[in-house]
Amino acid sequence: MTQALAFLYNPHRFMAFSAWAAPLFGALALALAAAGLWLGFTAPEDYQQGDTVRIMFIHVPAAWLGLFVYVCLGGASFLSLVFRQALADAAARAAAPIGAVFTALALATGSLWGKPMWGAWWVWDARLTSVLVLFLFYLAYMALRASIDDEAKGARAAAILALVGLINVPVVHWSVEWWNTLHQGRTVFAAGGSRAATVFLVPLLLMSLSYMSAFGALWLVRIRGEVWRRRAAAAEARLAR
Amino acid sequence: MSAALQLLKREMAIAWGRGGGLLVTSGFFAGATLLLPLASGPEPERLAQIAPGAAWTVLALSALLGLERLFERDFEDGALDLMAHAGLALEFTCALKCLGHWLATGAPLALLAPVAAIALGASPTLAPLLFACALAGGLAFAFTGGIGAALSLGARRGGLLTAVIVLPLFVPPVIFGGGALDAFTAGLPWRAGVALLGAYAAAAVALGPLAMAAACRNALS
Numbered sequence: 313m314t315q316a317l318a319f320l321y322n323p324h325r326f327m328a329f330s331a332w333a334a335p336l337f338g339a340l341a342l343a344l345a346a347a348g349l350w351l352g353f354t355a356p357e358d359y360q361q362g363d364t365v366r367i368m369f370i371h372v373p374a375a376w377l378g379l380f381v382y383v384c385l386g387g388a389s390f391l392s393l394v395f396r397q398a399l400a401d402a403a404a405r406a407a408a409p410i411g412a413v414f415t416a417l418a419l420a421t422g423s424l425w426g427k428p429m430w431g432a433w434w435v436w437d438a439r440l441t442s443v444l445v446l447f448l449f450y451l452a453y454m455a456l457r458a459s460i461d462d463e464a465k466g467a468r469a470a471a472i473l474a475l476v477g478l479i480n481v482p483v484v485h486w487s488v489e490w491w492n493t494l495h496q497g498r499t500v501f502a503a504g505g506s507r508a509a510t511v512f513l514v515p516l517l518l519m520s521l522s523y524m525s526a527f528g529a530l531w532l533v534r535i536r537g538e539v540w541r542r543r544a545a546a547a548e549a550r551l552a553r
Numbered sequence: 554m555s556a557a558l559q560l561l562k563r564e565m566a567i568a569w570g571r572g573g574g575l576l577v578t579s580g581f582f583a584g585a586t587l588l589l590p591l592a593s594g595p596e597p598e599r600l601a602q603i604a605p606g607a608a609w610t611v612l613a614l615s616a617l618l619g620l621e622r623l624f625e626r627d628f629e630d631g632a633l634d635l636m637a638h639a640g641l642a643l644e645f646t647c648a649l650k651c652l653g654h655w656l657a658t659g660a661p662l663a664l665l666a667p668v669a670a671i672a673l674g675a676s677p678t679l680a681p682l683l684f685a686c687a688l689a690g691g692l693a694f695a696f697t698g699g700i701g702a703a704l705s706l707g708a709r710r711g712g713l714l715t716a717v718i719v720l721p722l723f724v725p726p727v728i729f730g731g732g733a734l735d736a737f738t739a740g741l742p743w744r745a746g747v748a749l750l751g752a753y754a755a756a757a758v759a760l761g762p763l764a765m766a767a768a769c770r771n772a773l774s
Contacts, residue, residue: 441724448721455717459708468771469704473718476700476764 321399323539330532337529341522348518355511367425369515373523375418378446381411381527385453386478389471399535401467402542404474405457406534410527412450418443449477556641557649564653567626568619578618578658579665585611586669601674605683605734608670612662612687613723616694619658620719621712623650623702628772637773647765648758651699659691675738682737686730686750693754696761697722703768726753 320326352369385407391400422440423433434440453470460466568574589607590600627633636646666687667680675683701719705711733746 441728445721445724448717452718452721455714456704456708459705459710459714461709462707465707465771465774469708469768472764472767472771473700473704476722 321397323399326399327536327539330536334529334532334536337525337532341525341529344518344522344525348515348522351511351518352515355515364425364428365512367421368512369519371418371421371425372516373520374414374421375443376520377523377527378411378415378418378443380524381407381414382446382449382477384531385411386474389474393468393471393475398542399539401471402535402538403531404471405467406531406538408450408453408457410530410534412447412454414523414527415443415447415450419447453477556639557645560636560641560646560649561653561656564650565657567622568654568657574619575658575661578615578662581618582611582615582662582665582669585614586673590673597674601676604670604673604675605679605738606731607673608666608675608683609686609690609727609731609734611669612666612690613694613727615662616659616691616698616723617716617719619654620698620702620715623654623699624706624769625702625711628706628769633769634773637769643766643769644762647699647703647769648696648762651695651761651765654699655692655695659695660688663687663691679734679737682743682747683734686733686747689747689750689754690726690730693726693750693757694723696754696757697726700761700764700768703765703772706768706772726750729753 320329348369352366355366357363357365385404388400388404388407391397392404419440422443426435427433453473456473457466457470460469586608589603589611593599593603624633627636637643639646641649663684667683670679670683671677698715698719700722701715704718705714708714729746729750731746733743733750736743736746
């Protein structure tokens with residue numbers, strides 16, 4: 313792990329690696345999504361939820377990714393804050409909007425799922441609220457970065473905020489156990505094996521892997537863009553002298 | 554130790570004195586409480602149901618008010634630079650600033666919160682619990698709020714940014730305190746909420762200064 317990170321710290325090696333890794337992840341994401349969606353739409357209707365159960369294949373991976381990207385953001389912020397790695401800072405900056413979009417997708421599809429299931433677009437259940445808080449953390453991170461003119465200072469302030477917000481991630485994760493109200497408890501990773509049927513589990517896992525690959529591809533592309541932007545800014549500064 | 558006491562006195566004097574201090578915060582608290590019955594109708598039964606929660610929410614919002622002045626003035630006139638190079642650790646200085654802020658505004662507001670809840674129709678038996686929650690919650694609000702205030706040093710529109718950063722951090726204490734008040738009103742066990750609120754406040758007091766000092770050093774560098 314440390315060696316892999318040390319390898320990628322070098323921007324030249326990172327650019328060489330990401331040049332083929334990003335399209336590879338993208339193609340993998342498309343293939344997995346095609347398989348996952350096919351299996352998802354051919355799966356039988358759920359005996360309780362009917363057709364609406366298919367929203368799960370879009371909704372649940374988005375919620376997982378929303379959390380996962382925040383952990384990535386926190387890890388990259390830690391590396392940039394403690395080891396002053398410029399590439400880690402670029403990674404943190406690149407991850408935030410992607411994570412915000414996944415979280416917003418989880419909130420929107422959850423709302424569409426909640427209407428037929430619970431009879432309401434939104435219920436103030438602990439897990440929904442925590443995901444909304446996660447979204448607000450993404451917004452605060454991006455707002456803080458955007459409103460400090462000095463880029464290095466803004467990067468470090470945002471990294472501190474990301475680490476503070478990382479405390480929120482376990483709150484989201486264990487809130488199901490803390491205040492279990494309307495929202496369904498754990499099913500996929502419940503103790504004593506999964507309680508979801510295999511016909512639903514396989515497309516769900518395929519879709520999760522697809523989301524994960526899509527995130528990998530988008531993240532690499534955005535980091536590459538960030539590296540190019542910094543190179544262009546450096547070149548501009550050289551020319552101005 | 555005397556240096557710490559001097560600093561605490563200074564911070565309290567600033568929180569009391571500059572720009573109206575407690576008077577402005579109390580005015581905001583009373584004004585926001587006043588808007589609630591005007592907006593939702595004066596029926597006593599309806600108001601009584603939401604009274605503890607409303608007082609608790611208004612308290613959280615009032616805690617945002619003084620945050621902008623916590624570091625900003627000292628940052629602008631260079632006092633923060635001096636503090637960073639003084640004998641006290643910057644973490645300790647930040648903790649004292651938040652403590653002074655809480656003593657001067659948060660703690661007096663804790664006295665107002667039960668008054669507002671009773672005025673809205675909550676049962677007077679709720680008052681001691683609301684006071685205790687407001688004290689502990691105020692401490693959590695001051696120390697998490699300080700993180701936002703320190704992070705937005707040197708930012709454009711720092712005050713608004715502080716609120717955007719801090720409000721998500723206010724969520725757990727608001728949930729815990731609100732849950733305890735709700736359980737007490739319904740005659741259910743309420744100690745767990747108070748304990749969690751206290752734990753969050755303690756964690757904020759312990760960890761908040763580390764983030765604040767890091768943010769101040771970053772802004773001063």
